[in-house]
Amino acid sequence: MTIQNEGHIVKRFDGELNQLHYRIVEMGGLALTQLKDALLAVKNKDLALARKISQRENELDHLEVETDADIVELIARRCPVGGDLRMVMAVSKGVTDLERIGDEAVKVANIALQIYGNDACDPNDHLLRDVHVMGQMASSALEKALEAFDRSNDEMARDIITHHHELEDEFEASLRRLITYIMEDSRNIGFAINMVLAIKALERIGAHAQNLAEYVIFQVKGKDVRHQNP
Amino acid sequence: MNSLMEFKTSVSHREPPRMKNREKTSEASFNREYAKTVGDITSPNPRIECRDVNVYYGDKHAIQDVSLDIGRNEVIALIGPSGCGKSTFIRCLNRMNDTIPACRVTGQIVLDGQDIYDGSLDVVPLRAQVGMVFQKPNPFPKTIFENVAYGPRIHGLASSKAELEEVVETSLRRAGLWDEVKDYMHHPGTSLSGGQQQRLCIARTIAVNPEVILMDEPCSALDPIATAKIEQLIDELRAHYTIAIVTHSMQQAARVSQRTAYFHLGRLIEVGETAQIFTNPRHQLTEDYITGRFG
Numbered sequence: 001m002t003i004q005n006e007g008h009i010v011k012r013f014d015g016e017l018n019q020l021h022y023r024i025v026e027m028g029g030l031a032l033t034q035l036k037d038a039l040l041a042v043k044n045k046d047l048a049l050a051r052k053i054s055q056r057e058n059e060l061d062h063l064e065v066e067t068d069a070d071i072v073e074l075i076a077r078r079c080p081v082g083g084d085l086r087m088v089m090a091v092s093k094g095v096t097d098l099e100r101i102g103d104e105a106v107k108v109a110n111i112a113l114q115i116y117g118n119d120a121c122d123p124n125d126h127l128l129r130d131v132h133v134m135g136q137m138a139s140s141a142l143e144k145a146l147e148a149f150d151r152s153n154d155e156m157a158r159d160i161i162t163h164h165h166e167l168e169d170e171f172e173a174s175l176r177r178l179i180t181y182i183m184e185d186s187r188n189i190g191f192a193i194n195m196v197l198a199i200k201a202l203e204r205i206g207a208h209a210q211n212l213a214e215y216v217i218f219q220v221k222g223k224d225v226r227h228q229n230p
Numbered sequence: 231m232n233s234l235m236e237f238k239t240s241v242s243h244r245e246p247p248r249m250k251n252r253e254k255t256s257e258a259s260f261n262r263e264y265a266k267t268v269g270d271i272t273s274p275n276p277r278i279e280c281r282d283v284n285v286y287y288g289d290k291h292a293i294q295d296v297s298l299d300i301g302r303n304e305v306i307a308l309i310g311p312s313g314c315g316k317s318t319f320i321r322c323l324n325r326m327n328d329t330i331p332a333c334r335v336t337g338q339i340v341l342d343g344q345d346i347y348d349g350s351l352d353v354v355p356l357r358a359q360v361g362m363v364f365q366k367p368n369p370f371p372k373t374i375f376e377n378v379a380y381g382p383r384i385h386g387l388a389s390s391k392a393e394l395e396e397v398v399e400t401s402l403r404r405a406g407l408w409d410e411v412k413d414y415m416h417h418p419g420t421s422l423s424g425g426q427q428q429r430l431c432i433a434r435t436i437a438v439n440p441e442v443i444l445m446d447e448p449c450s451a452l453d454p455i456a457t458a459k460i461e462q463l464i465d466e467l468r469a470h471y472t473i474a475i476v477t478h479s480m481q482q483a484a485r486v487s488q489r490t491a492y493f494h495l496g497r498l499i500e501v502g503e504t505a506q507i508f509t510n511p512r513h514q515l516t517e518d519y520i521t522g523r524f525g
Contacts, residue, residue, distance in 0.1 A: 222510030
């Protein structure tokens with residue numbers, strides 16, 4: 001089924017759907033910013049930036065609540081069907097994933113505060129490289145997913161899903177390195193735990209980006225591809 | 231600033247959707263492009279099978295090459311913009327169009343293995359077998375009892391007064407009206423409310439043991455509560471009858487039917503499971519209509 005480019009006879013309905021679209025773009029932009037700033041905070045040992053991320057988390061939560069309220073009102077008033085219904089459902093689910101991405105970004109920022117704060121343990125730059133690499137992959141996946149959402153591009157979405165395993169593989173490789181690091185010297189355990197939490201958060205962000213891609217395919221094609229092999 | 235602004239600038243600020251200038255589609259080009267119905271027109275064990283049905287009002291070609299099965303014990307909703315031919319089509323199913331002098335029907339409509347347009351067929355029993363409920367409730371100017379008893383009496387379906395009373399009570403119970411009228415059976419049918427009158431008309435229809443009930447916008451003159459009662463009744467009647475309902479309310483079609491057929495300019499554009507039609511229609515015209523992008 002082709003994507004609708006033309007407006008409804010009732011123009012206010014167009015406006016309401018556009019409002020939903022802009023909301024998810026806004027949330028997506030904020031979630032992406034949170035993630036990129038969290039990674040910068042880790043990379044540049046920027047504690048002020050790390051604190052700012054925690055403070056900004058409220059904005060994402062607030063947007064989630066507002067968007068959900070808009071969706072409930074739209075469903076009650078407009079009874080959307082067809083492509084409109086699928087768009088509303090995709091946004092409804094996407095908003096939840098974006099809020100979770102914000103939570104994971106806060107975790108990464110808090111880890112920066114842990115490892116560079118007053119009681120800092122000795123950071124291992126070699127292991128931090130894993131965070132940077134996975135961070136880059138997660139950022140890229142999220143950025144592509146948001147673009148696919150904005151453009152209703154199901155091919156772009158399929159590409160994200162197909163390549164998701166690369167992030168999973170990197171996560172497993174990083175875990176193995178961390179285990180080896182702990183085994184070499186048990187005094188490394190404090191730092192290693194923080195690294196595990198950081199890469200786990202980034203792996204989760206990658207999974208949420210895949211979810212967003214799956215919602216795009218549902219919106220465009222009406223096909224539910226969740227829990228399927230790529 | 232930050233990637234938030236960059237992101238928003240690069241991918242947002244999408245122009246609101248504009249109406250494309252639709253080129254005027256000629257009837258000929260429309261017919262060429264949309265000749266084939268999308269979706270499965272057949273039904274397992276159908277009650278009515280329509281093949282290549284065409285209806286003409288004089289020179290006007292009102293229904294074009296429509297083929298569709300009406301399934302046994304299903305509710306099928308016919309939707310489409312005004313003038314698309316949905317009422318014309320269902321009126322073919324019990325030959326109500328015979329009452330219009332300029333109307334001509336071609337093709338085949340088969341009810342339980344018999345072509346209803348066979349010249350030897352008596353239309354009176356056909357219209358008992360395939361009953362009809364109209365948009366505006368139209369009780370006879372008789373008592374409530376006589377409204378329901380009239381049909382069984384003239385069709386010889388009751389051999390005694392007691393049997394007739396039993397038929398009337400059963401029909402009114404099935405129509406969900408018995409408890410409201412049982413103490414007023416000799417009051418005029420027209421003394422009832424609009425919703426009650428419509429249920430009386432449904433009772434009248436089912437009193438003659440139809441196989442199929444045709445409903446042409448049965449709720450459009452009713453308030454929401456009366457509408458809900460009719461919809462509940464449709465759900466209950468499905469156990470015993472096949473129902474084809476024309477409705478302008480897509481929400482009603484979505485609520486009451488198992489299959490939905492979309493008509494446009496006299497053609498059957500798409501037919502399918504109701505859930506599929508309203509969540510993921512296959513034809514762009516169907517999507518445009520149900521989402522309110524044109525009427």
